[in-house]
Amino acid sequence: MRKPLLSLAATLVLAAATVSASAADLLATVKARGTLKVAMEGTYPPFNFKDQKTGQLAGYDVDVAHLVAKKLGVKAEFVATEWSAILAGLASNKYDVIVSQVTIQPKRELAFDFTIPYTYSAPMLILRQNDTAQYKSLAELKGKRVGVGQGSIFEQQAKAAGGIDVRSYPAAPENLADLAAGRIDAALNDSLIAAYLLKTTKLPIRPGAKVGQVERVAIALRKGNPEFKAALNKALAEAAADGSLSAIAVQWFGTDVSKAP
């Protein structure tokens, strides 16, 4: 749910790609092919990551993708790609959808279509264990050093708060290592991944307050495919209605994050 503005190159490509309109609706193509091509990062546990034991992609997003593909009557086929290139890849037709914690944002909605949300989550502060400070909002972090993911919405939020010394990291492991080492005062990340990180790392860190508003996460697809979008929405709505989506959420997070709080 960190998640960025596109890199310059990606933006240029995007501009070029959105000009050429696709001919037929993607739904027919996907059904004929028998597979739904799903892009994800593959380095963002517990949402999507390579299971070291099986070598296969696993996680909440993977289960959601399988669920949606099954409802469409096709098989999910995964492509692991870095975040910096993931939206450009969608624009240039490398895969059908992105299921990788893509937050619905107004700017992204100009370039892509989104399904109904399948995850709701708010940003959360992560602090050092021996740090007794109790920050309740980003405003209280004025003058402090806060670590965020490069190009993430957390980076934008921290910068927008004003007066915060924002430090950008490639990913959470580097960010948290610096937090533990005392080079930054707090990290800002998604509350769901934060809960997972706190459980799986042995670093001396602790959870802080949830700050900011709840974000909606959905499946991203190219514009101009109304039938495909409707089919995806129907699949997600069915999965929500029959409880299978909630079951996956509870399995990965212990709570049902697929419903709006």
Next chain:
Amino acid sequence: MDWVELLREAAPVMLAGAGYTLLYAVAAMVGGLIIGFPTAVLRTVPWKLARLPAAFYVSLFRGTPLLVQLFVIYYGLPSVGIEFTPVTAGILALSLNSGAYLSESLRGAIASIARGQWSASYSLGMGYGQTLRWVILPQALRVAVPSMSNTLISLIKDTSLVSVITMAELMLATKEVIAVTFRPLPLYIAAAAIYWVLSLLFEALQRRAERHLNRAHRGS
């Protein structure tokens, strides 16, 4: 989890990634040489019309970042109907990029051979092509080896950039392990060690090539 255990668990994934890195680097080296040789020759011929496109290509691929080239080739070209698989796009971009640098190394080496050698060959009745093939290139290649090896060794490390077009090379494999273990330090060091070992292999090849090409000059 201590380092030994962590690295033992990560080894299969990272070594597979290293295998791909080696494969991509070697393929791009072959591609780079196939592109670089004719480019260098084209840039030294006495006809302007042949020199211009070669000079344009070298300027374009030396003057833009490899990352941007990868983006244009893989994510950009499909919008004008040219579609590559990640492997093709990656090797193509690396080949075009290294070809530009290799051609410059070779061009410099060709230029380093004294003009008198050309004149001498012409006076023996040899043409441009013959002079280049039999007199100039054998000497130029010897001069060019160290700087060409530089480019080829850089190529091994540049493969780390192709992880942005979903190619499963060493760096992407390392990031995947770090994402689930949260142990960046030992894993990045392990990745660095693997890159170094791969480079050592090519340094050994360079020494062999230098010895081979120096045979004619021994004792002179």
